Amino acid sequence: MAPILEIKGITKKFGNLVALDNVDLDVDEEEILGLIGPNGAGKTTLFNVITGHYKPNSGKVVFEGKDVTGWPPHEIARMGIVKTHQIVRPFSDLTVLENVTVAALFGRERMSTRDARRKALEAIEFVGLSQKDDELASMLNVHEKKMLELARALAASPKIVLLDEVLAGLNPAEVANALDIVRRLRDERRITIIIVEHVMHAVMNIAERIAVLHYGRKIAEGKPEEVANDHEVITAYLGDPELALKFVRRER
Numbered sequence: 001m002a003p004i005l006e007i008k009g010i011t012k013k014f015g016n017l018v019a020l021d022n023v024d025l026d027v028d029e030e031e032i033l034g035l036i037g038p039n040g041a042g043k044t045t046l047f048n049v050i051t052g053h054y055k056p057n058s059g060k061v062v063f064e065g066k067d068v069t070g071w072p073p074h075e076i077a078r079m080g081i082v083k084t085h086q087i088v089r090p091f092s093d094l095t096v097l098e099n100v101t102v103a104a105l106f107g108r109e110r111m112s113t114r115d116a117r118r119k120a121l122e123a124i125e126f127v128g129l130s131q132k133d134d135e136l137a138s139m140l141n142v143h144e145k146k147m148l149e150l151a152r153a154l155a156a157s158p159k160i161v162l163l164d165e166v167l168a169g170l171n172p173a174e175v176a177n178a179l180d181i182v183r184r185l186r187d188e189r190r191i192t193i194i195i196v197e198h199v200m201h202a203v204m205n206i207a208e209r210i211a212v213l214h215y216g217r218k219i220a221e222g223k224p225e226e227v228a229n230d231h232e233v234i235t236a237y238l239g240d241p242e243l244a245l246k247f248v249r250r251e252r
């Protein structure tokens, strides 16, 4: 089966800074791919290139066999590629239901407001936020805001979801809950997932394959246990002792 997403030789520069350096990455349909790397490695930038928010200096993004490089973000979203944000920014003066309804309206399927609302309610239930659907987004705690991000992503009827640090700031019980929802997105909704994460035991646990970025270069790719034992990967993380320890120990 051809990969659902092919990243071919992507280079992205900001002035003199090479944020992505000739990155190749294939993503298979219905896989959960972990994308890791130290701060500033280029993970969010790669997501922004995939979603059309940044134009690469060179290289291609091919989705379902179609070259979508340089397409505007709304057209990429219509194709079924949806990203959650590292800095969560719902419309604070809208309720949870309104936020998710908007996401449904701008998603892959064109639908009436009424259908979008129905779709939103279903997505809100999927992530366990039903008790909060009338609350203003600004009133939610961190975990609930992250779940709202997941509901917004799901309501857009995506084929692939790019998760940018959805676990950051969550306590262990909330991490377990979020991982369960992410797994169900794939198992029950058959959505392909790329997950960027610093919570190492979590990404090692949920991802079937892991790619590692370091200074914009892909330095490793493979099964979690292969990547965790890769010398270059461990060395890359030694720049940050806390992360390195987490990585080597594979906590929990």
Ligand SMILES: Nc1ncnc2c1ncn2[C@@H]1O[C@H](COP(=O)(O)OP(=O)(O)OP(=O)(O)O)[C@@H](O)[C@H]1O
Pocket: 014, 017, 019, 037, 038, 039, 040, 041, 042, 043, 044, 045, 046, 086
């Ligand atoms: N819009 C921008 N303008 C200029 N430089 C940028 C921009 N976005 C990212 N960068 C730089 O590109 C590099 C990669 O940043 P990016 O945000 O992709 O890293 P990351 O892997 O997501 O890091 P983190 O784990 O901290 O989120 C960094 O050096 C960053 O400062």
Ligand SMILES: [Mg+2]
Pocket: 043, 044, 045, 086
């Ligand atoms: Mg980032």
